Amino acid sequence: MATDLKKPVKKMELPSDQDSTGRDMGDDEMLLLGEAIASGTLTSTKGKFVKQLEEQFAQYLGVDHSHAVNSGTGALHTAVAAIDPEPGDEIITTSITDMGALTPIIYQSAIPVFADVCPSTYNVTPESIEAVISEKTKAIMVTHLFGNPCRMNEIMEIARARSIPVIEDCAQSFGATIDGRYVGTFGDIGCFSLQQGKHITTGEGGLVTSSDEALARRMYLFINKAWGYGDAKPDHYFLALNYRMNELTGAVAVAQLAKLAEFVSRRTEIAAAMTAGLSDLPGIHTPAIAEGMKHTFWKYCLRVESDKLKGGLDELAKRLKERGIFCGPRYIQKPAFECEVIRDQRTFGDSRFPFNLARPEAVDYSRDKFPGTYEALASVLVLPLNEKYESQHVDYVVQNIREVAHKLAK
Incomplete structure (x- = not known):
């Protein structure tokens, strides 16, 4: 994709996944919403749409069970609760990652233990996970960041050898595969998000999946205040919350799920065009995808060598933002363990619980333990991407990145 650097670039407004310009919603969603409202039944315990969503999503993934919840954070909390850690247990x-993947661990009285990441994929690795396993490890939670799968076959070998359950955080990775197999089906539990900017959306919402009968049952109960709907003598069996999805959300989700394959295909096509247009820029690296992996591009990330550009990553991002490309340098800005809730152990009153039960090694966040993390955050530039991008939008993004990169090249 050649670009004429002398030709002035007219500023273009790009589709945004925060509104209708970048989200495919319309008659299909309105039709099912109308049906839900007309029924007068908006609770999933009596309605049909949430049940339909759960059945269809389980069929899509090829798993035995799928349960809908009211957020991606709720999905992760449900998964951790199903593992049922003892106070002070550790979850790698x-x-x-987003804080929504970490607070559920703490709420369930466990200690988040951080594994380092590969600086080119931003994902945890089998090696970094194995390095932090201890006798207190209760589970492993992997995040397929930006839609790029982790090395699940090797991770599962490590986990299975030690009988450690694995939770897959697939919030950003709908449709991603490893050798043709969907992420979310390798571990014991898969967690998905339907938040505003995800591959499909209901504004807020989520799904948990499993083919383990016991885990699926416990997740179902946790979503429903541990009340045994349909049991001969139901009761509230253990401490749990109400994380149910309502029928209005379920109706929108059913309509969105029907479009998922199209959205994933579109995102991969858009990303391929961007990679083709940016792959020859010095100091700027397009997404690293291992053989056999299918990346589904929640966002499109560039790895930038700041020492090869005047002003580095920050100057590149600043100039792109001036041209209407609202990119995010450094993604979450700092490692999750530097956020105050974890760094200062601000949890339940002044108790520091459950961190007061932690091994010193588990809460040692020394910088030299996380070289990949700091390198990854220092170099990543997160670019927006959604299903409404057309060729002119891709060309605009590519042309501007090329022009700015050439201007800043040392």
Whole structure:
């Protein structure tokens, strides 16, 4: 994709996944919403749409069970609750993730133990996970960041050898595969998000999946305040919350799920065009995807060598933003363990619980333990992408990145 650097670039407004310009919603969603409202039944315990969503999503993934919840965070909390850690148990997770993947661990009285990431994929690795396993490890939570799968076959070998359950955080990776197999089906539990900017959306919402009968049953109960709907003598069997999805959300989700394959295909096509247009820029690297992996591009990330550009990553991002390309340098800005809730152990009153039960090694966040994490955050530039991008949008993004990169090249 050649670009004429002398030709002035007219500023273009790009589709945004925060509104209708970048989200495919319309008659299909309105039709099912109308049906839900007309029924007068908006609770999933009596309605049909949430049940339909659960059945169809399980069929899509090829798993035995799928349960809908009211957010991606709720999905992850449900998964951790199903594992049922003892206070002070450890759950291995990633240093680059949303707080919604970490607070469920703490709420269930467990300690998040951070594994380092590969600086070119931003994902935890089998090696970094194995390095932090201890006698207190209760589970492993992997995040397929930006839609790029982790090395699940090797991770599962490590986990299975030690009988450690694995939770897959697939919030950003709908449709991603490893050798043709969907992420979310390798571990014991898969967690998905339907938040505003995800591959399909209901504004807020989520799904948990499993083919393990016991885990699926416990997740179903946790979503429903541990009340045994349909049991001969139901009761509230254990401490749990109400994480149910309502029928309005379920109706929108059913309509969106029907479009998922199209959206995933579109995103991969858009990303391929961007990679083709940017692959020859010095100091700027397009997404690293291992053989056999299918990346489904929640966002499109560039790895930038700041020492090869005047002003580095920050100057590149600043100039792109001036041209209407609202990119995010450094993604979450700092490792998750530097956020105050974890760094200062601000949890339940002044108790520091459950961190007061932690091994010193589990809460040692020394910088030298996370070289990949700091390198990844220092170099990543997160570019927007959604299903409404057309060729002119891709060309605009590519042309501007090329022009700015050439201007800043040392």
